[in-house]
Every structure is written in structure tokens, then in C-alpha cells.
Amino acid sequence: MTEHKKKTNIILFSGDYDKAMAAYIIANGAAAYDHEVTVFHTFWGLNALRKDGFVPVKKGLLEKMFAKMMPRGADKMGLSNMNFAGMGPKMIKHIMKKHNAVPLPQLIEMAQEQDIKLVACTMTMDLLGLQKEELLDDIIYAGVAAYLADAEEGNVNLFI
Numbered sequence: 001m002t003e004h005k006k007k008t009n010i011i012l013f014s015g016d017y018d019k020a021m022a023a024y025i026i027a028n029g030a031a032a033y034d035h036e037v038t039v040f041h042t043f044w045g046l047n048a049l050r051k052d053g054f055v056p057v058k059k060g061l062l063e064k065m066f067a068k069m070m071p072r073g074a075d076k077m078g079l080s081n082m083n084f085a086g087m088g089p090k091m092i093k094h095i096m097k098k099h100n101a102v103p104l105p106q107l108i109e110m111a112q113e114q115d116i117k118l119v120a121c122t123m124t125m126d127l128l129g130l131q132k133e134e135l136l137d138d139i140i141y142a143g144v145a146a147y148l149a150d151a152e153e154g155n156v157n158l159f160i
Helices: 017-032 043-049 061-069 084-098 104-113 122-128 144-152
Strands: 007-012 036-041 117-121 140-142 156-159
Touching: 007 017, 007 043, 007 144, 017 036, 017 043, 017 084, 017 104, 017 156, 036 043, 036 144, 043 104, 043 117, 043 122, 104 117, 117 122, 117 144, 122 140, 140 144
Parallel strands: 007 036, 007 156, 036 117, 117 140
Antiparallel strands: none
């Protein structure tokens, strides 16, 4: 009898740096324990997949407003608590560096190296006016049905 891989599914809904870090630490840990891992990014969690530079794409007025209000890339996300007009993230990154903790952009790279499925929710992309060109390379684009198919077989399902 062949043993099948355990599956871990994480919905990353939050756009907070610390919550995204937690999601990616768990994802990388699960992959290291030989789980098949999916991180499904929806709503503000999509910001973790945004490229950090400006990407010229054609957008309507509302989409342009969303694009300006949302952080460009994982490293520019704020903290869930103690953001303090941007000082909180600077402080936490300083402490992380001091303790040799891996920053979020590198955790995302590690996830890609471990073949963790990084999924961008296409419905949310449409709602927020995000286009594929604005997101990282080598990610998957899918809707809620794809997430549900993974979650159905999941041993661990988390909503962050």
C-alpha cells in the first residue's frame, strides 16, 4: 500500500507582514516535513505576491486607486499591530536581522524553491484590478474551486 503525501493548505487573506510571515514559516516547515503545500492568496494577501517595482499596465480609475493604496511587494507590507506609521515594520525587520530570522521576501523565495504551490485568487485579482504582470513569476492563477479541491484532501487547512 502506497502512502500518500500529507497536504497543507493555507489561505492567506491578510496583508499584514507578520501574518504573511507566519503563513510562509508554516508553509516552508510543512514542505520540509514532506507535505504537499498550497498557499492560496486572496484579497490583501495578494500583496505578498506583488512585484516590488512599478509595472506599467493599463487600468481604470478605481484599479489605479487600489494599486496606489496597496503595498507593492512583501517587503512593503505593514504590521497587524504596532505599525506606527511605518516605524513598526522597520523595528521588526531590525530585530529579525539581529536574530538572523529570514525576512518575508526570502521566505517566499524558499517556498518557490520547495515547490510550494503559490496561488493567486483570480476573482480577487479582478476585483482589485491586479494583473498577472504585476505579480511574481511562476505562480498559479485559480479560483475558489481549485482551493476547495485542495482543501478537501487537506490534512491541515489554515486561514490567516
